[in-house]
Amino acid sequence: MDFYMRKMIGTVADDILDHKETFMASFLLLLGSAFLASPFHGISTYTKGRMSEEVMLRLRLAIGRKTTKLRMPYLETHDSGTIISHLGSEMDMLNGFTYYGLSMITTLFVQLIGVTAFMLSVDIEITIVFISLSLVVLPLSILMTKQVRAHERVFRSQLAHSQQRAKEGIHFIALIKSFRLERKVYAQYEQAVQQSTDAAIKNGRTIAYVAAAGKAIGFIPLIAIIALGVWRISKGTLSQGELLSLVAISGGFFGWLQDTPDIVAYLRKAQVACERIYGFLSLPEEENGSRAKPDRDSGCVVKLEDVHFAYPGEKEVLRGVSMEIRLGESIAIVGSSGSGKSTLMKLICGFVEPGSGRVEFMGLTTDEWEKEAMRRHIAFVSQKNQLFPGTLRDNLLPGQVKLEDERLADLCREAGLEYMLADEGLDKHVGESEIELSGGEKQRITILRALLKDAELILLDEPTSALDAVTEEKVQACLQLLTKSKTSITIAHRMATIQNADRIYVLQQGQIVQCGTHDELIQCNGPYLEMLKLQSFKDRAEVMQWS
Numbered sequence: 001m002d003f004y005m006r007k008m009i010g011t012v013a014d015d016i017l018d019h020k021e022t023f024m025a026s027f028l029l030l031l032g033s034a035f036l037a038s039p040f041h042g043i044s045t046y047t048k049g050r051m052s053e054e055v056m057l058r059l060r061l062a063i064g065r066k067t068t069k070l071r072m073p074y075l076e077t078h079d080s081g082t083i084i085s086h087l088g089s090e091m092d093m094l095n096g097f098t099y100y101g102l103s104m105i106t107t108l109f110v111q112l113i114g115v116t117a118f119m120l121s122v123d124i125e126i127t128i129v130f131i132s133l134s135l136v137v138l139p140l141s142i143l144m145t146k147q148v149r150a151h152e153r154v155f156r157s158q159l160a161h162s163q164q165r166a167k168e169g170i171h172f173i174a175l176i177k178s179f180r181l182e183r184k185v186y187a188q189y190e191q192a193v194q195q196s197t198d199a200a201i202k203n204g205r206t207i208a209y210v211a212a213a214g215k216a217i218g219f220i221p222l223i224a225i226i227a228l229g230v231w232r233i234s235k236g237t238l239s240q241g242e243l244l245s246l247v248a249i250s251g252g253f254f255g256w257l258q259d260t261p262d263i264v265a266y267l268r269k270a271q272v273a274c275e276r277i278y279g280f281l282s283l284p285e286e287e288n289g290s291r292a293k294p295d296r297d298s299g300c301v302v303k304l305e306d307v308h309f310a311y312p313g314e315k316e317v318l319r320g321v322s323m324e325i326r327l328g329e330s331i332a333i334v335g336s337s338g339s340g341k342s343t344l345m346k347l348i349c350g351f352v353e354p355g356s357g358r359v360e361f362m363g364l365t366t367d368e369w370e371k372e373a374m375r376r377h378i379a380f381v382s383q384k385n386q387l388f389p390g391t392l393r394d395n396l397l398p399g400q401v402k403l404e405d406e407r408l409a410d411l412c413r414e415a416g417l418e419y420m421l422a423d424e425g426l427d428k429h430v431g432e433s434e435i436e437l438s439g440g441e442k443q444r445i446t447i448l449r450a451l452l453k454d455a456e457l458i459l460l461d462e463p464t465s466a467l468d469a470v471t472e473e474k475v476q477a478c479l480q481l482l483t484k485s486k487t488s489i490t491i492a493h494r495m496a497t498i499q500n501a502d503r504i505y506v507l508q509q510g511q512i513v514q515c516g517t518h519d520e521l522i523q524c525n526g527p528y529l530e531m532l533k534l535q536s537f538k539d540r541a542e543v544m545q546w547s
């Protein structure tokens with residue numbers, strides 16, 4: 001419709017110049033085509049917006065889903081700034097691309113076909129010259145934008161880096177203030193932001209050169225049409241109206257041609273955003289088996305056979321670990337710092353897979369399990385004591401477990417959390433601003449949450465490390481009561497908390513060096529006794545210091 005309208009401009013001009021009677025009809029056709037073209041612009045704008053939002057929605061969901069499926073070692077060792085950047089600035093860039101970029105590409109082909117067809121209907125020779133020159137100019141413009149992609153890559157990674165710096169600044173603010181590092185941290189942030197800005201400016205400069213050059217070379221086909229057209233008019237083989245039509249028809253495409261470098265530069269930037277998002281979406285996911293039900297006949301809750309494990313690029317953390325934990329047993333793991341205790345827990349939860357050997361949970365190896373189904377049977381209290389944003393109730397019952405408020409409040413009291421119920425009760429917000437709660441309070445909430453999950457296996461990674469002696473005793477009693485009928489594995493530094501365990505494993509430099517009950521282990525002159533002596537010496541020293 002648009003090209004037809006442009007062609008009619010020349011026809012009307014010729015009708016006026018030649019005093020033709022068809023002038024009125026041509027003029028009405030011109031107006032009619034202009035009028036009819038307008039709804040298509042509306043439809044086009046709506047379709048572009050709709051398509052762009054749909055694509056964005058799918059990408060956002062894919063990124064969100066991916067984040068929940070990534071392997072734990074990746075999440076532990078990669079900065080969240082990169083993920084935030086995927087969800088933020090890179091998505092914004094892609095939003096622009098899906099709105100403008102994709103329509104630009106489709107428009108190019110539609111326009112090229114339209115221009116060719118309508119120009120051919122006016123004059124074959126000039127059309128061939130125009131299209132041939134355009135096809136030379138187009139790849140030239142695209143070539144000029146090559147550098148943009150490299151600069152954009154630098155800019156994107158610098159931006160992710162600066163976002164990570166900002167996040168760290170907020171997260172570790174108390175630490176930063178206590179060490180008076182505000183200036184240093186700000187200087188690092190400033191440097192990261194400056195570097196990303198420099199990269200963006202450098203890229204902007206390249207795009208500006210390219211745009212200016214594009215404007216200049218984009219004029220070539222138009223100048224050629226006009227020159228050739230005027231010459232043909234002088235020869236009497238082309239009318240003025242026909243030249244006007246040709247210039248008008250090519251006008252739509254000509255504007256596009258001039259802007260091509262700008263547009264291609266923009267597409268190259270979007271390409272970098274796509275590459276980064278695609279790279280993230282292609283990251284390996286947590287391995288998942290197909291089995292969703294335990295093999296109840298196995299009798300063992302956890303079984304490890306000659307397990308070796310190393311984090312990517314690191315030396316071995318676990319070396320030939322074997323253990324069998326039966327239903328209802330209460331197991332303790334002790335060992336020096338860095339000996340691999342938490343890593344052992346991660347293996348049992350299926351957060352990491354062994355390099356060699358077998359890790360079995362309820363009769364199936366962790367890679368046979370469908371991980372979500374497997375973790376339904378495990379409650380894990382990690383060292384970090386993380387709370388979800390939300391109320392005390394949300395934090396205690398985050399999953400499918402339902403419990404009446406009264407019973408929940410009773411359990412809170414048993415766990416020494418009664419004062420938390422004072423004003424708002426279970427509606428008290430505990431997770432949004434975790435600094436409001438002490439480490440001990442968070443620890444008690446996370447322990448109670450794990451116990452309420454009603455899982456067969458309870459994993460406790462130093463569950464009472466943040467508690468004072470009195471509260472520890474209370475929580476310990478509560479823990480023993482609540483884990484009585486369950487299988488539990490506890491990592492503890494304080495020997496007092498594990499003396500009643502059915503079996504204690506002593507881990508040293510990734511190997512199990514001793515195994516037995518407390519009474520058995522203190523009979524041998526081994527590392528367990530050493531640790532016990534050291535601790536009682538430390539405890540005594542502490543008491544002396546206080547007295």
Ligand SMILES: Nc1ncnc2c1ncn2[C@@H]1O[C@H](COP(=O)(O)OP(=O)(O)OP(=O)(O)O)[C@@H](O)[C@H]1O
Pocket residue numbers: 073076077311312314317335336337338339340341342343344
């Ligand atoms: N995600 C990781 N990537 C690389 N190395 C890791 C990772 N997590 C732990 N490690 C390393 O593995 C070793 C064992 O760590 P682990 O946390 O299992 O020890 P631990 O016995 O629980 O120590 P602690 O008692 O101090 O908590 C340590 O040297 C640690 O630095």
